[in-house]
Each structure stands twice: as structure tokens, then as C-alpha cells.
Amino acid sequence: xxxxWPLFEVFIRSRAGLEHKHVGSVHATDARMAIEHARDVYTRxxxxxxxxVVRSSDIMASDPAEADSLFEPARDKxxxxxxxxxxxxEVKNL
Amino acid sequence: xxxxxxxxxxxxxxxxxxxxxxRLGDTSLVLGQRLGEWVGHxxxxxxxxxxxxxxxxxVGQARLLLTYAAExxxxxxxxxxxxxxxxxxxxxxxxxxxxxxxxxxxxxxxQFLIDAWQLEIYEGLASSTDTRLAAIATKAxxxxxxxxxxxxxxxxxxxxGTEESHRRAQNAIDGVWRFTDxxxxxxxxxxxxxxxxxxxxxxxxxxxxxxxxDEVLREATLRRPxxxxxxxxxxxxxxxxxxxxxxxxxxxxxxxxxxxxx
Numbered sequence: 001x002x003x004x005w006p007l008f009e010v011f012i013r014s015r016a017g018l019e020h021k022h023v024g025s026v027h028a029t030d031a032r033m034a035i036e037h038a039r040d041v042y043t044r045x046x047x048x049x050x051x052x053v054v055r056s057s058d059i060m061a062s063d064p065a066e067a068d069s070l071f072e073p074a075r076d077k078x079x080x081x082x083x084x085x086x087x088x089x090e091v092k093n094l
Numbered sequence: 095x096x097x098x099x100x101x102x103x104x105x106x107x108x109x110x111x112x113x114x115x116x117r118l119g120d121t122s123l124v125l126g127q128r129l130g131e132w133v134g135h136x137x138x139x140x141x142x143x144x145x146x147x148x149x150x151x152x153v154g155q156a157r158l159l160l161t162y163a164a165e166x167x168x169x170x171x172x173x174x175x176x177x178x179x180x181x182x183x184x185x186x187x188x189x190x191x192x193x194x195x196x197x198x199x200x201x202x203x204x205q206f207l208i209d210a211w212q213l214e215i216y217e218g219l220a221s222s223t224d225t226r227l228a229a230i231a232t233k234a235x236x237x238x239x240x241x242x243x244x245x246x247x248x249x250x251x252x253x254x255g256t257e258e259s260h261r262r263a264q265n266a267i268d269g270v271w272r273f274t275d276x277x278x279x280x281x282x283x284x285x286x287x288x289x290x291x292x293x294x295x296x297x298x299x300x301x302x303x304x305x306x307x308d309e310v311l312r313e314a315t316l317r318r319p320x321x322x323x324x325x326x327x328x329x330x331x332x333x334x335x336x337x338x339x340x341x342x343x344x345x346x347x348x349x350x351x352x353x354x355x356x
Contacts, residue, residue, distance in 0.1 A: 005138070026140050027138060027139075027140060028140065029251065030251075032247060033247065033251070036144065036243070036244055036247070037140035037141075037143075037144065039240075040140065040143045040144040040147050041139075041140055041143050044143070044147065
């Protein structure tokens, strides 16, 4: 039966102020049921305060075969990391 | 009022309170056990967990209510003794709660009708003069709001779904509607608790329950069956044959190994 139901990806915000993180997926007939299923499957141990669901088929994903051209070029550009600055002593909590 | 009269009154009211708590607790316990029977058999993994969650909420409510009942009873029993060492005639749950799971539609219809009932009961009890009962009801109300959301959305999904799901949902309602008369039939226990401000008056709750049910049934394109005059008396300990079979399984371990723990 659940094989007939579309798949939804589930995102949970663990605490106010934090971002929603992908935690898994559920089968459901509609978005409302997906929220309920996500609540029942992924927040049983107080993991969250907010749930997003989105149909898996609505997610556009990058092609793993293109990973080389998409992500390799960043490898030799270490200067993009903000690690070349001396941090003044006065600056706390950076 | 003489001292003796006052004492008799207190005893009478304590007895009514005990019986009232047992009814509420037994209804949650029996319904929770029924839902637990679905575990491992649900149509989908997600529903399996969903039903188990409802079951655990209900057993949790039963635990709080029966613990309180056991204290009022004052015979040294605890909630486990009440759950596992009473026989069917001593259980005073609503007859509707003990009805077998049947198919998924039957389970959801039973759930929906009782969820709507518990919503009204717990809302009323949240402002009970009995502060301990009010606290239990306030906690249970949050859970019950979710239960009702869960079961009513299933009612709509099934009723307004395919031809088969509609037929099954309608059959389910037709099959158990005769047990709903008991939900709001007040007896001396209910009267006494209402008069003492402990419990809401059932006659006040009935129209609200009815309106809530009608609203969902309309959306679900389901027909509300006609009321039947025959009344069931689960809350007086007179049960359908199903409760005994259910208890045999529920109580098996504690009856075989009394006091077993893990």
C-alpha cells in the first residue's frame, strides 16, 4: 500500500533559531498526512519544534556524474576560506 | 449537618469519584490496547508508528487516571493491579472502546468517535474543581487534539476517497453507531461529579460532540446513521463478548507470572 503513496522528504528544526535539517523521508498520500507521518516517525523523542515536508519529486538534484565539473574546481581555491586573517584580540566569539 | 452525615457524604463522593476515574482510565486503557494490536500489522510503516504513538498516549493517560483511582480506593492496589488483575465485569470502559479493530476504516471510525468525545471531556475536566484531575486532563487534551486531527483526516480521506474506501468507512460507522448513545448517557456517577464541579455535564457536551462529528462526516461525504434507543452499559461493567478476549491477551503475562518486571 505505501508503495503507491508518493515520497516526501522531511526537514526538522530541532530548536527555535536553528535551521531545518533533512532527516529522512516518509510515504504519504498528501502533504498533511506527510506532516503527521513525519511527526510520528521523526519527533518521537523530542527531536523537533517544526517540520517541513516536500515532495521528493519536486526536488531538483545535481547529477553525481557531473560532480567533477561542479565541485572539483573549488578544491585549489583555499583563499576562499576566511583563514588568512589575524583576528584582533578584542573580537570575541568569532 | 452532623459529623456522621458529612462523613457519609464524603464517602459517597469518593466512591463516585473513584468510579468516574476508573471509567475514564479504563476507556483509555482498552482503546490503547486495541491500537497496540495493530503494531506490526499496519498498512504502512508510518501508520504503524502513528497508531503506536496514539496507543502510548492513551496508555499514559490510563496510567495517570488509574494511579489516582488506586489512591482514592486506598486498598493498596496500584495502576498495574487495576489493569492486570481485574476481570471484564470490573472494567468500566465505554463499550465502543472495546470493539475489535476490524479493518483500518473500522479502527479509524472508532478512534474518531472516541477522540471527539475525549476532546469534550478533557476540555471540561481541564477546569475541574479537582486540581489533580484538571492537570491530567490538561496534559491529555494536547494529545487528544492530535489524535482527533489524525483520525478525522483519515475519515475524510477514506470517506471522500475511492469507492471501496467510502464503502468501508460507511460500513464502519453503521457498525458501531449503536454504541455512541452510551457516550453521553449520564447516570448517578456523572450527575454527582457534575454537581460537585468535578466533571462537565454530559448533556452540555453532547451537542458539541455531535456538531464536531457532523462537520467531519459532511466533508467525508459519509452519512450519519440514525440513533438507536438500545443502550450499552460498558461503563457499568456490562460488556460485549470482545472485552474478555482482549483482556486475556493483555493480562496474560501478569496472570502467568504475577509481579513480573523487566
